């Protein structure tokens with residue numbers, strides 16, 4: 001589904017922040033991406049989301065060489081990927097419900113076809129009573145859950161989550177982890193970038209560890 005071959009990344013004229021990354025992400029797989037602060041986790045997620053281009057090597061996504069994908073094709077391919085950014089990126093002028101429904105709205109779906117799913121998912125992430133609230137009023141943890149719901153609503157083939165439990169207490173972190181595992185069980189490949197060792201220890205799953213820009217994989 002996703003394959004990296006000898007991928008390297010540098011910003012501008014700086015040093016390589018990622019070097020010789022060769023790995024695969026299989027359909028329906030679950031993995032953590034970890035490593036010390038500054039190791040390159042966010043940069044790697046940005047490569048996976050095609051918001052950055054590698055400076056060398058090959059990235060194959062859904063059977064396509066990403067260096068040959070025209071910018072006009074990117075939105076359609078990105079719809080197959082759900083992403084939770086570290087800074088949430090919710091739209092402040094839309095309610096929680098509208099933010100989560102946004103992927104459907106931009107595709108022109110009729111609200112009757114998704115309304116119940118959005119409400120159900122909001123309840124699942126514990127935001128059932130915050131549906132009509134605007135993001136500036138939400139707490140950090142609530143924003144995080146809204147961002148997660150927005151990434152999951154269209155049941156993407158791949159979910160990329162950058163520190164998705166960074167702003168929540170341990171019981172809620174475990175609940176969000178269960179949600180990711182449930183999505184994974186339903187067929188979504190999941191990559192969770194995290195520093196949280198206690199969280200990773202709850203699941204016996206693959207760990208991709210970045211150290212000094214290189215990756216070690218523990219299956």
Ligand SMILES: Nc1ncnc2c1ncn2[C@@H]1O[C@H](COP(=O)(O)OP(=O)(O)OP(=O)(O)O)[C@@H](O)[C@H]1O
Pocket residue numbers: 011014017035036037038039040041042043044
């Ligand atoms: N836009 C940028 N321009 C220049 N350097 C950058 C840029 N973004 C990241 N870097 C550098 O790339 C390296 C990797 O950063 P990145 O944010 O990917 O690490 P991270 O593992 O996600 O860190 P953290 O866990 O603290 O979020 C760091 O040295 C960082 O300073």
